[in-house]
Amino acid sequence: MVLGTSSGAGKSWLATALCRHYARQGLRVAPFKAQNMSNNARVVQGGEIGSAQYFQALAARAEPEVRMNPVLLKPEADTHSQYVLMGRVDPALTALPWRERGERAWPTVRAALHGLIAEHDVVVIEGAGSPAEINLMASDIVNLRVAREANARCLLVTDIDRGGAFAHLYGTWALLPEADRARIRGFVLNKFRGDAALLAPAPEQLQALTGVPTVGVIPMQWRHGLPEEDGVFDDRSNASGAVHTTVAVVAWPRISNLDEFQPLKNVPGVRLQWARSPAELAHLGASDVVVLPGSKSTAADLAWLREQGLDRWVAGHAARGGRVLGVCGGLQVLGEALIDTEGIDGNAPGLGLLPLVTSFARDKTVRRTDARFAALTGPWAALSHVDLSGYEIHHGQTAPHPAMAAAGALANEVLPGLAWQNTAGNVLGLYLHGLFEDPRVLQALFGATVPTLDTVFDRLADALAAHLDAAALDALVAP
Template sequence: MSEPRERKPAVMVMGTGSNVGKSTLVAGLCRIFVKRGLNVRPFKPQNMSNNAAAVEGGEIGRAQVVQALAAKVPASVHMNPVLLKPEADNRSQIIVQGKRFGLMRARDFGARRETLMPHVMDSFARLEREADLVIVEGAGSPAEINLRRGDIANMGFAEEADIPVILAGDIDRGGVIASLVGTHAVLPDDERERIKAFLINKFRGDVSLFDDGLKEIASRTGWRSLGVAPWLPEAAWLPAEDALDLEREKSTRGRKLKIATPVIARIANFDDLDPLGMESDVELVFVRPGEPLPGDADLVVLPGSKSTIADLAFFRAQGWDIDLAAHVRRGGHVLGLCGGYQMLGKTIADPDGIEGKPESVAGLGFLDVHTTLSGDKITRSIEATHLATETPIRGYEIHLGQTSGADCERPVIAIDGKPDGATSRDGRVAGTYAHGFFVSDAFRSAYLRSFGAASSLAYAERVEQALEALADHLERHLDIDAILDIARQRSRTKIPA
């Protein structure tokens, strides 16, 4: 029998529900403990998001890339070993350790626990060997006890890896006392005991007004209070992972360029637009279903999609195809990114039923190109040149399918000398498979200048400032020493090597 090995300190941040700020809290904690001299790794056993990033030739949730940046380490596919990318209301593509693993229907996921958990534990062990501290992010809520049997994202993982938990509640949405106390009420005793403390996130106003609330939660649960984190405007500078975060609090006064993006049903990689939304000369509008594309938009960006053919039907159902045609007739510009690029063509064929039933559909017809979907998925980081502005860009590709046609003779970028994308004859409609290139300051500045707008943003610097501001904010308002002590409780026992 092998000698026991010591567990590394680890703590898991769970939430009372989705969108309570778990990803941001983990990023902030990663930066705090790095500044204290620790070698930190973020980890999320299972994520559900179409906002993915290309890492090590695979893909993981975008939030884990931001957390790796906060921890000042390269992102790894092992930081998010299971990624679910919804393709329909009841079906998701499964990515395991960065690679496409297959499709899964919602009702079948619980049966996949025994298949997926070994991959999750393998990835966690790899990170644990590298780190002084692992900070784990849960998904959704541990109170979803109807899903507990097949759980690998919350208590299922915490139990398997024997990790203590802190529970975050979002006071901004209301009902935070009931959500924390209610979580305590529905959990079995052993899982209640695994939760060592709680915190309140996104408080607006005088924090002292919630002192009695903290006492009431602690009294009813027996959990220790770690404090209240007030609302932090700078958190909006970090790339958003959830489509619920698309709306940013921002004035539009004095903007020179209006960009509109339709929020399609399976929108993917919408963080492509984050740098544009931060520019002082840009008004970025996310158009919700049922709303028309604004007639005064200068540029319409069709975003990425996890299910291009289905989202094209959704696009038409909103009447956006009519709005887009009017926009083009008025002399407006259009940019399609990945799935949005495919939609702009004349046809999209799915002969093997990659996205659903085998079929071929008419595209929007603004580009003279044709797309055929196939099972060969391209996932890679790229360094390229934007041909119109002759500026370098860095980004990534995550897509299924090949696109060809006459307008490909006017490509948008060149990757290692090879053309990508297509441009209409009049130059006002373009599409590319590349993601993430608006992060490149020189390109973004040149691109905006072509619309008469100026760039005032150093994007990477702004994100770094946001991470520093977040770390300082949490350090001020939460009991960070207590969080570290909770994480160290795990290292006081040993496990077989």
């Protein structure tokens, strides 16, 4: 099990690397995270799971499935989250107070964990946040309770780049119940920059205090290629040579599935940028792309867009011939109106850049989809007749605006029921997530290829083998 001293310490990275490391030894490996809180989700057989466990399964060379992440919490507001149990939204659990949910879900979590253990040689478990959150220990179903249930051998990882790493490790260890301290088999210092010799004598002093060795010092892994689990990742320019295209993603408050844009970080000549104000977009030209991404609360994010003045900027960019892309919630925002008779998301007028209207349905569409673009025009013409694979996660159902269609204002439907383009050809909206994860799309749009996920996973495992004690890695899975 991989525990962390905080969110962002590197649990997901380390768990993914461990999955590939043990899979390369010929072991049957599965990932597991009892409860993930994220609006980054992927579609698997039976529903949706957190993106981190999806990629960990691929790293493990296993088929992703809902047991690998039995509980997914999808934040909809600062104090409210949608509760997804075994891949499907559970309205009853969603309505319960926070501390009552875990106990109700625990039998399902426990069954999923033991099912994976019974069918695999190794289960790599990821914790959440920190196991030493003493205000949450009594209702915890993702850290210590899982470690005890699985009798897991644990690594504790910390982000040394933030400073205070040894205090974080010692403080976390000290706040654990004594029996759980014994589960910690090694400390890992992640995101290290500098001369490793300068760490001495701290690892030795820490081991004298705790009895736990520091088994690895992992250097900072810039551009490792693994999609980020939490938050908006940095937009440090990565383009080799001159930047010919900027893809600016509007980072609204309830952004979802932001990890699908990660491959753009690896496309030569393309700069991926995150934007929260018109000033951050002022440098864009007509050849650049503004993306309205997915949203867990489309009407609320649309209201935020207007508060920032970004609605006017996006409309102006489109009027100047600039490229605009809406994905899922972004597609809905590009239309004329959001209609919500079910109390799912909210009613609102859209940006009016596509003659479409979206109605929110109580049932959620969750599925993987293979499709082929029809003929496109204008700046998106390169996508004409390109095959792609992606996934849908949405409540809204979008169709042509009846009155506008009757008056002759029709969008170009380039994927049946899934994607539309304006008459000028520069505004494109689609429901399918994963556009930039498909190598066929990247080749068509940018003439570029990026490292495959398999290559990314192997690089993670190589880094792990180079910087973690080999005997410690073997001991974690010894009989």
